[in-house]
Amino acid sequence: MRFGGVENVILGAVHKGCSSGYAIKQLVDDATRFFWAASYGQIYPELRRLEEEGLIVGSFGHTGARERTEYTLTDAGRARLREWLLEPSAAYELRDEGLLKLFFADAVRGEEAIGVVRNMRAERERILERLRAIDARGVAKGFPALALEYGIEQHEWMVDWCRRVEARLAAKDEGVAA
Amino acid sequence: MRFGGVENVILGAVHKGCSSGYAIKQLVDDATRFFWAASYGQIYPELRRLEEEGLIVGSFGHTGARERTEYTLTDAGRARLREWLLEPSAAYELRDEGLLKLFFADAVRGEEAIGVVRNMRAERERILERLRAIDARGVAKGFPALALEYGIEQHEWMVDWCRRVEARLAAKDEGVAA
DNA sequence: TGGGGCATGTAAGTAGTTACATGATTGT
């Protein structure tokens, strides 16, 4: 089943001006990794595949005397990107160890369950900090305002949810103890 | 790099009373798939691995005359589950095509960008409905209240966020048109 | 003169999905 995972990341990144595999990887690590990761092992082979398909073209360039391949979108590539952007999305996959633990948290005692939520909050707070740091150093790195805003506000919501639940569980625990 | 993905799902599921691979897969499809998926191709081999490791034991059982293997946790298995639940989590991975599109949405015109957000909202609403359906038919299926509550409230937040952004983009569009 | 960044790549491995095969059982 062809899923086209990296394809769209690369098309989008090249559109944004990332001309080398290295530059694409940087954009991924700085930004898209929060909702779509990619490694060199995917990027370089996929760049060649996309060139074969005629969606991008590479030309020889250089930084000083150091060689690099400079990719740009072809008309077909731009059309493909546009088409993909306008069609409804299907892929939404989450792998969240914190939630998985919350799901199984009835296997530990009440006070310990609070710890599960607290740990979950701590993770979210770490991610939130990283997102805010990106925000602080500006949109310079190519992180569009909307996607970043979404990330920050969602993590704020998550932290808040955890806090509320912690309070509820603590109240319940006291009730039991009393 | 050993990551132990399925291990914890299985340990938790068996603790919850899922005794067969089939029952585990049902719990996964009904519930954990929203934050941690698993397929038969992982579950059955992993069950044998966990038995070898002494974390679960299987015995021959039957439903009528139909054979099945009934797994239960060993003390070591219970200890491992507990240990995992109490330690801080690391894994948080998201693959969200909607957000990826939002990130690259400046490649299309303003009104079209609203469509990107609208599509994103539609997906969230679909998921939200499925979560609410689980809620309606009760916690019977083994979905603990907290994890389900989290899923529902988070998706409500997401839908709301999309709505707010749609309004903002629409206002901006009008401003440009005027 | 050496460390960090730029730049391109691949081999080996892990993780995970899909699609199929098999067959009994239960309820209608």
Added chain:
DNA sequence: ACAATCATGTAACTACTTACATGCCCCA
């Protein structure tokens, strides 16, 4: 008698990560 569900599994494949190899460039 038929469909749906229970139940167990695997082969082939796709996707993805990690770790490594290579070497130049720039700046302090």
